[in-house]
Amino acid sequence: MLKLTDVSKTFNPGTINAKTAMSHLSLNVEDGDFITIIGSNGAGKSTLFNAISGVFFTDEGRIELDGRDITLMPEYKRSRKIGRLFQDPMLGSAPGMTVEENLALAAGSGTWLSRVSKKEKKHFREKLALLDMGLEDRMKQPVGLLSGGQRQALTLMMATINPPKLLLLDEHTAALDPATAEKVLKITKDVVNDEHITCMMITHNLESALAFGNRTLMMDKGSIIFDVSGEERAGLTTDDLLQAFKREAGHILDNDRILLKED
Amino acid sequence: MDVVLSLTQTALELGLISALTVLALFLSYSMLNVCDLSTDGCFTLGAAVGAVVAISGHPYLAIVAAMIAGMLSGLITAFLQTKMGVDSLLAGIVVNTALYSINIAVMGNSSLLNMNKTETVFTKMQALLKGTFLESQYKMVVIVIALVLVIVFLSLFLETRLGLAIRATGNNPAMVKSSSINTVFTTIVGLVIANAFTALSGCLLAQSQKSVNIDIGTGMVTIALASLLIGNTFFAKSSIPVRAIGVLRFNMPAYMLKLVSAVIVVISISGPYLKSKASLVKRNYALNKKEGN
16 A cells, blocks of 8 residues: 655765665555564664655655555645654644644644534544543643643544554654553554554564564665564564564664663 | 823824734734734835725725735745745845835835825714714724724634644644645735735724825834734733734834834843843852852
8 A cells, every 4th residue: 555666865965964864665565554663773764754754755766655656745745644643742733722723623624714613522522532641621721731641642643533544653652651652552553453544653662563563674774674574573572673683784773762671 | 181182092093003913913923933024014015005095086995905915915925935945034024125116116106195185994984973972083993993803803713724724834834734734825824814914004004194105114013023022921821812902902102112112022032031041140150159169
């Protein structure tokens, strides 16, 4: 359903700061896949997500979503089909607007001049109650007053309120405390399963890289160096992952935030 | 006593007319987070276009024409910054400069237009109210009607989906894009509406004082920003309608106004910055003292 063919991107080309963030990367994501992605610092994980969601246009290659070429489609148009969460909980919602207003914007129903209906408000409230974070009683409060975990859960809800075809999660629990992170991960899993969303998740937690999803990718220097799924993946341990990385990349996994175990 | 009263009344009328410009900046500066420096020129444009149309005998059409002219000016400012890669401050300055020539052209190669014998919305209202208890307050009636209309429009508009999108564009543009909304579109709509109000403000001022000169809008952006920042300080935590009313209360036209406004803008912007610096200096001082230096 998502197909990247020979995609490359170099930042600051032709200068001393030139950096090849992706080189001839190809990837085929099947409908319903839940892919976890690990890699060292600067491996191009976020760049891959930026390319898919259209933050920049790639230098070479072709990106297709659902059989449609989206290589040159602007970001705001792609976001109808692609939902995205960042590590920083502050990025996904407007702090000066209320919970309800943020949700209304994400839901985007009605015409430009329509207002949020009672029915919609009720729907938002019910959905928020499912998060079990007390947000349903804070609908009229500015999002800036919420905690990081609450904001990330809200962002997740905003990203999936109109279920996207593809959900990109860029270490979306990394900035949260362990208990909240677990909660947000559980909500993520439920939403992805319930709505049958194809999902890609960058993580620095090797254990959740194996515990979640059906396929794991390892990236290094702008390429995918290891791609495992099915039975082979089921038998893997975190140590196997580290060894596989060393074997394929030629150096050890040097991610300053990597977690070998759940903390 | 009469003099004081009439001065107060004039001051209030002028202040309330300028309040329309403040509401325009409320939309562009507070909501959309764009500092629109074409405000001065757009204010004069509204005054000039309104005056020319009124002089030709159409006082009501004058208001519509002024607002449309303002919208065009806003459209150009927005177009420059969203589609032509011009920095948003520079776009405002460039349009402001261009408007100087346009305004003189609109006024027929003159920098001054006189409307002493022209029928305006104010004289119309005066005729309408003749014999009623509001007779002497005819100017105020027109201004209050305009203000109420604009405030009602803004309060309703900012709660619509488009209004929410405009507010979010100023608050967190990345999030707006990921909600499949084009920030170029929201910026253009926001600036077009804001400039329509700025031009309306200019048009009403010209009609009320029965003349336009090319300097009528000079310093408007600073005055309006000052009012906006004062209003924000007092009403920041209130809902949108209350904030919109808050910005109206602190206009005080007098010849020192421009200096005072400039100082207010500087204080309210640099105040929080200096405050954080001051605490650092204090700590540094305390530390040095403790170490006996």
